[in-house]
Amino acid sequence: MSVGAGLATGAWRRYRAGRQRRVSPLLIISAAVIVAATFVAIAGPLLAPYNPDLPNLSQYFVGSTPDHLLGYDAQGRDVLSRLLVGARTSMIGPLGVTLICMTLGALLAVTAAWRGGAYDAVISSGLDIVFAFPGILLAVLASAVFGAGLVAPVLALSVAYTPYVARVLRGAALRERAQPYIAALEVQGASATAICMRHLIPNMLHLIIAQATTLFGYAMVDLAAISYLGLGIQPPAADWGVMVSENQQGIIQGFATPSLAAGLCIVVVVVAFNILGERLYERGEARR
Amino acid sequence: MNRGVVFRGGAPLLEVDNLSVRLAVEGSMRAVLHDVSLAIRPGEALGLVGESGSGKSMTARAIDRLLPPGAAVTGSIRFGGRDVMTLSGADLKRFRGEVAMIFQDPRAHTNPVRRIGDFMTEALRTNAGVPMDEAARRAVALLKSVGIEDGERRLRQYPHELSGGLLQRVMIATALLTQPRLLLADEPTTALDVTTQAEVLAILDNLRSELRLAMLFITHNLELAAAICDRTVVMYAGQVVEVRESSKLHDQPLHPYTAALAAARPSIDATAHRLTAITGRPLSAFEAPAEACAFTARCPHAADVCRQRRPALVELDGGLTRCARATELFGRLKVELHA
Amino acid sequence: MRLRYFVRRLAMLIVSLLVASFVIFAAIYLAPGNPIAALSGGRSIPPDSLRVLEARYHLDQPFLVQYWFWLTNALHGNLGISITLRENVSDLIASRISTTAGLVLYSSILIIALGVGLGILSGLRPGLLDTSVLVITAISASLPAFVAAIVLILVFAVQLQWFPSIGNGVGFLDQVKHLTLPAFALAVSSLAIVARVTRSAIREEARREHVQTAVSRGIPTALLIWRHVLRNAAIPITTISGITIASLIAVAAVVEVVFGLAGLGAYLVLSAQSKDLAVVQGISLLLVTAFVAVNVLVDVLYVVLDPRVSLGSRQ
Numbered sequence: 001m002s003v004g005a006g007l008a009t010g011a012w013r014r015y016r017a018g019r020q021r022r023v024s025p026l027l028i029i030s031a032a033v034i035v036a037a038t039f040v041a042i043a044g045p046l047l048a049p050y051n052p053d054l055p056n057l058s059q060y061f062v063g064s065t066p067d068h069l070l071g072y073d074a075q076g077r078d079v080l081s082r083l084l085v086g087a088r089t090s091m092i093g094p095l096g097v098t099l100i101c102m103t104l105g106a107l108l109a110v111t112a113a114w115r116g117g118a119y120d121a122v123i124s125s126g127l128d129i130v131f132a133f134p135g136i137l138l139a140v141l142a143s144a145v146f147g148a149g150l151v152a153p154v155l156a157l158s159v160a161y162t163p164y165v166a167r168v169l170r171g172a173a174l175r176e177r178a179q180p181y182i183a184a185l186e187v188q189g190a191s192a193t194a195i196c197m198r199h200l201i202p203n204m205l206h207l208i209i210a211q212a213t214t215l216f217g218y219a220m221v222d223l224a225a226i227s228y229l230g231l232g233i234q235p236p237a238a239d240w241g242v243m244v245s246e247n248q249q250g251i252i253q254g255f256a257t258p259s260l261a262a263g264l265c266i267v268v269v270v271v272a273f274n275i276l277g278e279r280l281y282e283r284g285e286a287r288r
Numbered sequence: 289m290n291r292g293v294v295f296r297g298g299a300p301l302l303e304v305d306n307l308s309v310r311l312a313v314e315g316s317m318r319a320v321l322h323d324v325s326l327a328i329r330p331g332e333a334l335g336l337v338g339e340s341g342s343g344k345s346m347t348a349r350a351i352d353r354l355l356p357p358g359a360a361v362t363g364s365i366r367f368g369g370r371d372v373m374t375l376s377g378a379d380l381k382r383f384r385g386e387v388a389m390i391f392q393d394p395r396a397h398t399n400p401v402r403r404i405g406d407f408m409t410e411a412l413r414t415n416a417g418v419p420m421d422e423a424a425r426r427a428v429a430l431l432k433s434v435g436i437e438d439g440e441r442r443l444r445q446y447p448h449e450l451s452g453g454l455l456q457r458v459m460i461a462t463a464l465l466t467q468p469r470l471l472l473a474d475e476p477t478t479a480l481d482v483t484t485q486a487e488v489l490a491i492l493d494n495l496r497s498e499l500r501l502a503m504l505f506i507t508h509n510l511e512l513a514a515a516i517c518d519r520t521v522v523m524y525a526g527q528v529v530e531v532r533e534s535s536k537l538h539d540q541p542l543h544p545y546t547a548a549l550a551a552a553r554p555s556i557d558a559t560a561h562r563l564t565a566i567t568g569r570p571l572s573a574f575e576a577p578a579e580a581c582a583f584t585a586r587c588p589h590a591a592d593v594c595r596q597r598r599p600a601l602v603e604l605d606g607g608l609t610r611c612a613r614a615t616e617l618f619g620r621l622k623v624e625l626h627a
Numbered sequence: 628m629r630l631r632y633f634v635r636r637l638a639m640l641i642v643s644l645l646v647a648s649f650v651i652f653a654a655i656y657l658a659p660g661n662p663i664a665a666l667s668g669g670r671s672i673p674p675d676s677l678r679v680l681e682a683r684y685h686l687d688q689p690f691l692v693q694y695w696f697w698l699t700n701a702l703h704g705n706l707g708i709s710i711t712l713r714e715n716v717s718d719l720i721a722s723r724i725s726t727t728a729g730l731v732l733y734s735s736i737l738i739i740a741l742g743v744g745l746g747i748l749s750g751l752r753p754g755l756l757d758t759s760v761l762v763i764t765a766i767s768a769s770l771p772a773f774v775a776a777i778v779l780i781l782v783f784a785v786q787l788q789w790f791p792s793i794g795n796g797v798g799f800l801d802q803v804k805h806l807t808l809p810a811f812a813l814a815v816s817s818l819a820i821v822a823r824v825t826r827s828a829i830r831e832e833a834r835r836e837h838v839q840t841a842v843s844r845g846i847p848t849a850l851l852i853w854r855h856v857l858r859n860a861a862i863p864i865t866t867i868s869g870i871t872i873a874s875l876i877a878v879a880a881v882v883e884v885v886f887g888l889a890g891l892g893a894y895l896v897l898s899a900q901s902k903d904l905a906v907v908q909g910i911s912l913l914l915v916t917a918f919v920a921v922n923v924l925v926d927v928l929y930v931v932l933d934p935r936v937s938l939g940s941r942q
Binding site: 125128129130131132133134135136137140141144145146147148217224225228229230231244248251252254256259260263264266267271274275 | 873
């Protein structure tokens with residue numbers, strides 16, 4: 001009976017493709033979450049009801065009260081306020097990684113695909129070599145060398161992720177390059193840069209955006225982990241990764257909310273980016 | 289009961305009666321075959337011709353019980369007198385041994401990670417319990433009969449190491465390993481180049497006469513079917529529109545669609561002023577109107593009677609045709625297109 | 628042909644390893660200040676220790692010569708001295724490596740058994756199981772290991788009290804018990820990815836025409852799934868399993884910190900925080916080597932499983 005699943009006809013496959021054209025509620029929710037998170041990242045400090053940085057040790061790990069919906073954290077600060085303010089640092093790092101990776105990755109991919117030959121070989125081999133470094137490891141190393149903070153890990157992760165992005169984009173760029181309209185433009189005498197900027201890349205845009213979205217999610221996870229380890233954003237700054245670490249003791253003591261809430265924020269935003277990225281990718285594929 | 293048995297006498301090996309198939313698509317059921325009937329006698333080659341969407345492949349799949357899940361089948365398919373659709377267990381296994389199918393794209397139909405030897409002997413080893421060396425011996429012998437001499441070497445190779453033509457011969461040899469009585473050949477040469485096509489066809493023809501193998505030869509090429517098969521069935525929009533002796537099919541078609549198919553292929557002998565293509569696109573069964581002849585939109589002879597109801601198969605000049613105007617058009621179809 | 632592919636991949640990976648080791652070594656020059664400052668982590672050091680450092684790292688020699696010495700030393704197991712603990716880095720690593728290795732192994736087993744298992748089940752049977760697996764994996768694929776870790780601590784250590792939340796434990800069984808929650812935390816997101824890839828690989832392979840051929844020849848369903856669906860799906864499944872297991876090596880560090888395990892990763896983080904560069908370099912080198920080694924293994928398996936592979940890189 002299970003093998004019957006394998007005996008699909010062409011009509012069956014067409015049905016599958018058609019299904020994705022409807023907009024799913026999941027997609028809408030994900031988009032809403034991302035918009036909300038971005039808004040909070042920008043307007044966080046204005047939205048926070050209390051001062052996120054003022055410690056009040058007599059109130060540490062007090063649970064939820066009507067005034068303080070999520071209670072107090074390990075240092076007696078309002079958890080909700082810290083979450084709202086922390087959105088900024090939690091999202092800006094991934095943004096940096098995404099921008100750098102996509103720019104660099106696209107540049108390398110298009111160059112490799114367009115020039116081909118030696119350029120492609122060198123770039124591809126170079127990328128393959130960098131592939132050997134896991135992102136978090138490079139970030140830890142960078143942090144040890146250059147000191148804690150956001151900059152070193154962001155740069156390190158960008159270096160580690162670029163090969164992956166470049167590889168995916170290179171495949172797409174090669175496919176686009178082989179299209180007849182590109183040859184037509186070349187014959188008309190358009191310069192390589194002009195063709196790439198005005199035609200090649202715009203036609204790959206759906207893939208670039210889908211990749212960027214998914215990448216944001218991965219970067220957020222890794223950067224939150226780095227901050228959790230104390231190698232990225234430093235306490236007492238309000239950052240979701242830092243908050244998970246600061247309040248971990250609370251879990252054992254029966255006050256799980258501060259740590260969990262921060263973790264939940266991370267997960268919800270990452271899930272939203274993953275879902276959006278996946279859907280964008282599928283839509284882009286279906287259109288081809 | 290319209291089976292188009294042209295030569296009376298002799299119990300048919302395969303009898304398909306009023307076969308209608310609907311597939312589950314997007315929550316609803318779509319017709320892909322409507323009222324298809326045909327019969328093949330032992331050792332006979334029947335051609336099945338039609339464009340894409342005509343339902344010819346689906347007919348073969350229905351016969352071989354390879355329809356996707358959720359398919360609704362009405363009518364009957366009988367092989368060797370037994371109802372195919374209700375077979376199960378050991379009976380089904382025996383049926384699968386007696387009816388073999390070869391497909392259009394041999395490369396897609398062979399497992400790329402297993403060796404040719406494994407592919408060929410798999411059914412023998414698992415179903416008939418034949419030990420490996422014996423199965424291999426038979427495989428090598430059959431490879432020889434399809435023109436592959438170094439069988440032992442080939443058995444050890446992987447599919448990607450063989451050319452399309454070679455792979456198709458392996459397919460044919462594999463199909464014959466279980467000593468089937470009926471071979472369903474679904475466009476076996478379409479994916480091959482012309483020279484290899486000719487070779488593979490010659491092999492099929494030889495084997496058929498040597499082994500008294502019945503064959504259902506599916507193709508979109510009318511000439512090809514006529515060359516190998518004694519009789520040909522023409523399908524359009526999931527229905528049988530003509531059944532005819534192959535020799536008469538080209539020169540005296542009974543149905544306008546057959547005539548159009550014949551005319552659409554440029555012939556070496558006649559000079560045509562321009563290529564005659566059939567206007568419009570082929571319909572699938574679910575697009576065919578229920579109360580009219582499916583070919584009306586593209587038929588140069590369409591008349592009011594064609595739009596009133598779906599024509600039934602009628603006997604004419606030893607064949608069958610599904611055309612309301614068949615008798616009046618008889619003999620004129622080929623001539624008109626050469627005007 | 629296949630040998631040539633494999634040799635090429637191996638050469639590539641060795642070059643990667645060399646470049647990585649070069650970057651790791653060059654870290655002491657990339658850090659602000661001079662190498663001595665970097666190695667000492669900004670601490671003040673007595674003059675004779677200073678001279679020992681200079682001699683050990685051959686700081687009077689040209690850069691590449693220094694690298695060479697460092698690399699050859701490393702290959703002989705000599706990774707320098709920890710500035711904070713004043714012990715051999717190699718000894719410090721040796722005492723902690725079993726924890727990390729155990730954690731990664733335990734996690735890998737979970738990922739393969741559960742990930743591939745669930746993927747196969749849901750790939751072969753559309754229906755309720757499949758939908759539930761899809762939903763669960765969609766969520767858990769986005770779950771960072773440290774968040775999964777604190778949730779597991781909350782539920783299984785604090786509330787249910789089935790497992791301990793901190794430390795290594797003593798004795799084999801106790802150690803396994805202590806590694807259980809960490810292993811699950813580490814496995815959660817990778818498990819989801821492996822399950823999804825397995826599921827779609829199975830679905831994809833079950834749809835292939837050669838499966839139809841086998842059906843038409845009467846091959847029994849169970850054998851069909853084993854020989855034609857699973858065997859073919861093994862290629863992408865092995866690749867994704869290998870990649871995720873390799874990535875475990877890095878993420879294990881975070882999990883070790885959450886659970887207070889005395890492993891290499893936790894020690895790496897500690898050294899990074901205290902700027903004990905020699906240790907950071909030593910452990911980084913080891914982890915990168917392990918990462919590359921797993922990748923080599925995946926490539927070998929890929930070549931073994933797929934006879935079509937000749938030249939070109941792994942997809």
